[in-house]
Amino acid sequence: MSVTVLTAEERISHATQLQLTWWRFRKHKVALVSGVIILLFYLVVVLADFLATSDPHATDARRSFIPPQAIHLFDDGKFRPHVYGLKGIRDPRTFRLRYAPDPERKLPIRFLGRGYDYNLLGLIPTNIHLFSVEDAGPVDGIFLLGTDQLGRDLWSRLIVATRISLSIGLAGVGVSLVLGVLLGGISGLYGGTVDTIIQRLIELLRSVPTIPLWMGLAASLPADWSVLQVYFAITLIISLIGWTDLARVVRGRFMALRTEDFILAAELAGASRGRIIFRHMLPSFFSHIIAATSLALPAMIISETSLSFLGLGLRPPAISWGILLQDAQSVQSLALAPWLLCSAVPVIVAILAFNFLGDGLRDAADPYG
Amino acid sequence: MTLLEVKDLRKYYAIRRGLLQRRVGEVRAVDGVSFQIARGETLSLVGESGCGKTTVSRCIMRALDATSGEIRFAPGDAPPVDLVTLPRSRLRSVRRHMQMIFQDPHASLNPRMTVGDIIAEPLLVNNVGTAADRRDRVLQLLELVKLPRAAYSRFPHAFSGGQRQRVGIARALALDPKLIVADEPVSALDVSVQAQIVNLLLELQDRLGLSYLFVAHDLSVVKHMSDRVAVMYVGRIVEVAPTRRLFSKPRHPYTEALLSAVPKPDPRLRSERIVLQGEVADPADPPPGCAFHPRCPYAVDRCRVEVPELIETGDGHMARCHRVQELTLSGVG
Numbered sequence: 001m002s003v004t005v006l007t008a009e010e011r012i013s014h015a016t017q018l019q020l021t022w023w024r025f026r027k028h029k030v031a032l033v034s035g036v037i038i039l040l041f042y043l044v045v046v047l048a049d050f051l052a053t054s055d056p057h058a059t060d061a062r063r064s065f066i067p068p069q070a071i072h073l074f075d076d077g078k079f080r081p082h083v084y085g086l087k088g089i090r091d092p093r094t095f096r097l098r099y100a101p102d103p104e105r106k107l108p109i110r111f112l113g114r115g116y117d118y119n120l121l122g123l124i125p126t127n128i129h130l131f132s133v134e135d136a137g138p139v140d141g142i143f144l145l146g147t148d149q150l151g152r153d154l155w156s157r158l159i160v161a162t163r164i165s166l167s168i169g170l171a172g173v174g175v176s177l178v179l180g181v182l183l184g185g186i187s188g189l190y191g192g193t194v195d196t197i198i199q200r201l202i203e204l205l206r207s208v209p210t211i212p213l214w215m216g217l218a219a220s221l222p223a224d225w226s227v228l229q230v231y232f233a234i235t236l237i238i239s240l241i242g243w244t245d246l247a248r249v250v251r252g253r254f255m256a257l258r259t260e261d262f263i264l265a266a267e268l269a270g271a272s273r274g275r276i277i278f279r280h281m282l283p284s285f286f287s288h289i290i291a292a293t294s295l296a297l298p299a300m301i302i303s304e305t306s307l308s309f310l311g312l313g314l315r316p317p318a319i320s321w322g323i324l325l326q327d328a329q330s331v332q333s334l335a336l337a338p339w340l341l342c343s344a345v346p347v348i349v350a351i352l353a354f355n356f357l358g359d360g361l362r363d364a365a366d367p368y369g
Numbered sequence: 370m371t372l373l374e375v376k377d378l379r380k381y382y383a384i385r386r387g388l389l390q391r392r393v394g395e396v397r398a399v400d401g402v403s404f405q406i407a408r409g410e411t412l413s414l415v416g417e418s419g420c421g422k423t424t425v426s427r428c429i430m431r432a433l434d435a436t437s438g439e440i441r442f443a444p445g446d447a448p449p450v451d452l453v454t455l456p457r458s459r460l461r462s463v464r465r466h467m468q469m470i471f472q473d474p475h476a477s478l479n480p481r482m483t484v485g486d487i488i489a490e491p492l493l494v495n496n497v498g499t500a501a502d503r504r505d506r507v508l509q510l511l512e513l514v515k516l517p518r519a520a521y522s523r524f525p526h527a528f529s530g531g532q533r534q535r536v537g538i539a540r541a542l543a544l545d546p547k548l549i550v551a552d553e554p555v556s557a558l559d560v561s562v563q564a565q566i567v568n569l570l571l572e573l574q575d576r577l578g579l580s581y582l583f584v585a586h587d588l589s590v591v592k593h594m595s596d597r598v599a600v601m602y603v604g605r606i607v608e609v610a611p612t613r614r615l616f617s618k619p620r621h622p623y624t625e626a627l628l629s630a631v632p633k634p635d636p637r638l639r640s641e642r643i644v645l646q647g648e649v650a651d652p653a654d655p656p657p658g659c660a661f662h663p664r665c666p667y668a669v670d671r672c673r674v675e676v677p678e679l680i681e682t683g684d685g686h687m688a689r690c691h692r693v694q695e696l697t698l699s700g701v702g
Contacts, residue, residue, distance in 0.1 A: 013523045013524065013526075013527030014522060014523055014524070014527075015524065016481075016524070017480065017481045017524075020526075260476055261471045261472075261473060261476040261477035262476065262477050262478055262479045264432055264469075264471075265469070265471065265477055265478075265537075265540065266479070266490060266494075267432070268430055268432065268464060268468065268469055269464075269468075269490050269491035269494055269495075269540070269543075269544075270461040270464055270465070270491065270494045270495050271490065271494045272494070275494065280479055280481075283481045284479075284480075284481060
């Protein structure tokens with residue numbers, strides 16, 4: 001096989017739509033970085049239990065409000081990562097037990113060590129974690145972000161919450177996407193009365209204030225439902241509003257495309273309706289759908305977080321960003337355990353990253369615009 | 370022999386207003402247009418934008434459904450079919466014989482498909498030959514429109530306007546049509562490229578025996594292309610004549626005005642340009658009598674009340690003007 005070196009111009013003239021979009025997206029550095037951050041977030045989603053250091057549900061009164069621990073990388077000049085053990089000190093004035101690092105006891109960090117049991121990717125039962133501390137006493141362990149009042153490790157909880165919050169956003173967008181493309185497509189393709197009905201429905205849905213609507217719907221969920229059932233119900237409630245935006249985007253694109261000359265050309269050539277929709281129309285705005293989706297995702301995540309924060313969405317023992325923030329809302333936790341506020345950081349980072357990524361994708365989606 | 374005969378073609382659009390979408394009027398985009406095109410002939414349809422020439426071409430392609438009238442099309446030896454009443458199920462087999470070239474070569478090619486796929490699409494959807502056959506045919510078509518074979522695997526964005534128009538022409542020729550409806554095929558192109566495309570179209574007509582319906586707003590292009598010219602104004606044909614006659618002896622004041630706007634290559638020949646006053650009549654509310662009378666320098670009282678008919682003045686020259694016998698209008702060349 002001969003290797004031919006293509007000139008830049010040659011490369012561009014043979015470039016598919018996807019390549020052009022990618023080349024353009026690559027120039028948008030902020031979006032690119034955001035994309036990497038999002039990928040890392042979803043890596044956490046996939047490997048949540050593997051990255052967690054202790055069981056996020058396990059409570060232990062003795063571990064209550066342990067502050068974040070520092071990791072020490074070197075021991076006597078040699079690379080031997082470890083954390084200090086904890087020493088309980090009774091505060092002479094408040095009689096409250098406080099924990100301070102005890103430099104005398106060094107607990108080595110084991111990579112790929114053993115911890116609590118879980119199913120990797122939901123399939124493979126294992127107890128291997130990325131890192132863990134072994135040979136530990138009851139209050140010894142690795143608490144990267146400290147613990148909450150019930151002695152649960154915040155790092156592990158945050159990791160597991162990321163899985164729930166990001167996947168609920170994805171599932172919500174998935175449902176919205178199906179509804180939006182279907183109804184928006186029908187609306188844009190057929191026009192006329194059907195279009196009028198769908199558009200008025202969208203306006204009706206959008207005119208209902210979302211928080212009271214969600215409150216009403218969430219309150220109607222039976223209290224004895226399992227975490228999984230509530231999860232799906234919340235997804236559906238959130239996407240009930242979410243699809244309207246996507247439907248409008250899709251409708252607009254279909255309407256614009258319907259009058260394009262290349263669509264008429266295909267029709268005159270004798271192409272079937274299905275071929276025109278799937279070969280000519282959908283590919284033309286596929287990239288717009290991706291961009292719209294990545295902009296819809298943060299809205300979904302925020303919706304879930306605010307619902308759960310208000311106590312209307314997921315409920316403990318489920319763990320999500322909203323639930324973690326709910327834990328952090330009392331004055332007591334702010335005064336005694338300010339590290340609980342870390343839960344807000346991934347929310348902010350993820351939402352910003354999604355927005356930048358969506359912006360970059362939208363700009364790149366139309367190389368001719 | 371007549372390939373296409375359009376008889377009294379009408380296309381009205383209803384104007385609907387209010388919550389109940391009541392019909393409050395209609396736009397007469399095309400209002401009783403008749404003409405014929407013989408095999409191997411080129412008829413040009415000329416007029417200002419909004420005069421209905423594009424609507425006529427879209428009705429012929431059945432991209433729009435005409436309100437009434439007949440479009441008789443006889444591609445083979447079989448008796449002609451009426452495209453206005455032809456059921457949709459039979460449309461595909463007739464459409465093979467007529468294809469369209471579009472005005473904007475940027476909008477008429479799917480940017481997501483390679484040139485090869487674009488040209489092969491009519492063959493593919495009509496189940497012509499195997500994949501290898503189609504590839505050969507596309508390469509042959511590329512050669513016919515004078516594009517390099519390398520164009521096959523490239524995307525439209527790699528080409529200039531003129532080259533894209535060649536791709537559009539190749540696609541139109543893929544199924545070996547008899548009639549090509551060209552909707553302002555050169556008006557979006559640079560003047561230098563226009564001549565190349567016009568020459569290509571003429572050459573293809575010679576080689577393949579095509580008939581053209583050439584829609585244009587520019588008379589200078591039309592002069593080189595057509596056997597006959599039909600001038601349209603507000604949905605009606607106001608003058609039809611063989612090209613040379615129309616250019617040298619126009620019989621309708623509107624044609625005279627259009628001709629005076631054609632640039633002349635000889636700077637010493639500076640004739641008076643007739644600048645028409647007023648706006649093109651609104652097809653939703655045409656003026657009474659002759660639609661052109663508010664802008665016509667020769668209008669008399671009769672023009673304001675009575676709608677003129679197309680009057681034959683000999684040698685296939687027809688004009689829709691009450692004063693066709695009295696006026697002596699100046700043409701070019």
